[in-house]
Amino acid sequence: MNKEQGLIFGGAASSLLIPQAISQVLPETLAKAAPLVQNLSGSCTGVCGSCGGTCLTGLCAMGYLGAVALWKKNK
Amino acid sequence: MKKYSSLLWRLPGYILGYLLFYKPFMYFHSIVSMLLADGGRMTKHVPCVRIPLMHVFDGKFISMHLENIIFTILLILLAVWVGPFFCGRLCPAGAFGEFLSKLLPDKFKLDLGKLPVEPIRFGFLFAFMISPFLGLKSPCGFCNYFAFELFAQGKIFATATSLMLTFLTAYLALGIFTVGGRGYCLFFCPVGAMQNLFHALASKFIPGAMSMQVDKNSCIGCGLCEKACPMRAINLKEKKAEINTWRCITCRACKYACPKEAISFKSNLEEKR
Numbered sequence: 001m002n003k004e005q006g007l008i009f010g011g012a013a014s015s016l017l018i019p020q021a022i023s024q025v026l027p028e029t030l031a032k033a034a035p036l037v038q039n040l041s042g043s044c045t046g047v048c049g050s051c052g053g054t055c056l057t058g059l060c061a062m063g064y065l066g067a068v069a070l071w072k073k074n075k
Numbered sequence: 076m077k078k079y080s081s082l083l084w085r086l087p088g089y090i091l092g093y094l095l096f097y098k099p100f101m102y103f104h105s106i107v108s109m110l111l112a113d114g115g116r117m118t119k120h121v122p123c124v125r126i127p128l129m130h131v132f133d134g135k136f137i138s139m140h141l142e143n144i145i146f147t148i149l150l151i152l153l154a155v156w157v158g159p160f161f162c163g164r165l166c167p168a169g170a171f172g173e174f175l176s177k178l179l180p181d182k183f184k185l186d187l188g189k190l191p192v193e194p195i196r197f198g199f200l201f202a203f204m205i206s207p208f209l210g211l212k213s214p215c216g217f218c219n220y221f222a223f224e225l226f227a228q229g230k231i232f233a234t235a236t237s238l239m240l241t242f243l244t245a246y247l248a249l250g251i252f253t254v255g256g257r258g259y260c261l262f263f264c265p266v267g268a269m270q271n272l273f274h275a276l277a278s279k280f281i282p283g284a285m286s287m288q289v290d291k292n293s294c295i296g297c298g299l300c301e302k303a304c305p306m307r308a309i310n311l312k313e314k315k316a317e318i319n320t321w322r323c324i325t326c327r328a329c330k331y332a333c334p335k336e337a338i339s340f341k342s343n344l345e346e347k348r
Contacts, residue, residue: 001194004191005191005193005194006194008191008194008195008198009194009195009197009198009201010198011198012194012195012196012197012198012199012201012202013198013199013201013202013205014202015202016199016202016203016206016214017202017205017206017209017211020206020211020212020214021209021211024210024211024212054214054215054216054217054237054238054240054241055216055236055237055240057214057216057217057237058216058217058237058240058241058244059240061199061217061262061263062244062248064195065187065190065195065262068190068191068195069185069187069190072189072190072191
């Protein structure tokens with residue numbers, strides 16, 4: 001694995017771990033977003049992190065994928 | 076109709092996969108419970124090899140239900156011997172994305188196979204594996220296998236936001252609008268990544284392991300196999316097809332697309348002959 005691949009590997013892992021950590025350790029950072037999501041889906045608890053924070057994880061993972069795609073395109 | 080032919084050929088396998096592992100049927104659980112007189116646990120977690128492998132590291136593997144232990148061992152043995160058989164032949168969740176993708180012409184789709192797939196895929200797998208050890212909750216809401224089950228039961232829009240998001244991600248962005256339709260399998264599915272890890276290492280180091288192989292003498296470099304591969308595992312190098320075992324799910328779509336029958340599924344011993 002070269003340096004570039006190592007960075008991509010680390011970035012992918014971080015994009016899953018960091019949002020989970022934020023939603024669990026600092027749930028208040030997302031306090032404003034939770035009611036909005038709750039309005040969109042009746043099953044949302046409205047308290048970020050209580051269900052595992054997977055919606056945030058999914059968004060970050062997709063965002064990371066998009067960022068890598070954009071970086072590759074520009075390269 | 077031709078573009079659906081390889082998928083239609085695999086359809087009975089996906090229906091079997093649904094009957095074996097999905098509610099309300101779950102025949103795999105019923106058969107194992109009956110044979111082993113185990114109490115059984117009707118759960119979608121049986122086909123998830125990430126959980127049992129995580130428990131190998133935290134020491135809880137042996138206390139898991141027999142269905143999980145048997146399924147994990149079977150899946151690993153299959154991955155070592157014949158590759159990611161479960162992904163290519165049994166998993167209806169992955170096949171659904173592939174089917175959806177065929178509904179749209181390629182010009183509207185993104186070819187995510189050109190991205191550095193392996194570091195991203197195994198980076199996600201690493202994170203999935205270590206998150207419980209860091210005191211984080213397991214990101215099970217990010218499972219399209221589970222999301223597909225809820226969809227098939229008509230419950231997807233009455234469920235957790237995370238699963239709805241997973242469903243839309245897996246089947247819209249990474250399904251319909253992705254070449255091959257298996258974007259979720261390619262990047263996010265930990266079970267698929269693990270099977271490919273075993274498959275790639277086994278096809279290199281274990282004598283007798285089976286994999287898709289190209290007969291370089293017969294290959295004319297037409298690129299039809301490259302287009303047919305749902306996992307974007309084939310590249311043309313010097314006008315000859317090369318199959319990447321880190322991505323290949325041995326679905327054999329390439330074999331059916333090849334006009335010269337240059338691709339076959341065989342053991343690595345035959346390759347060396």
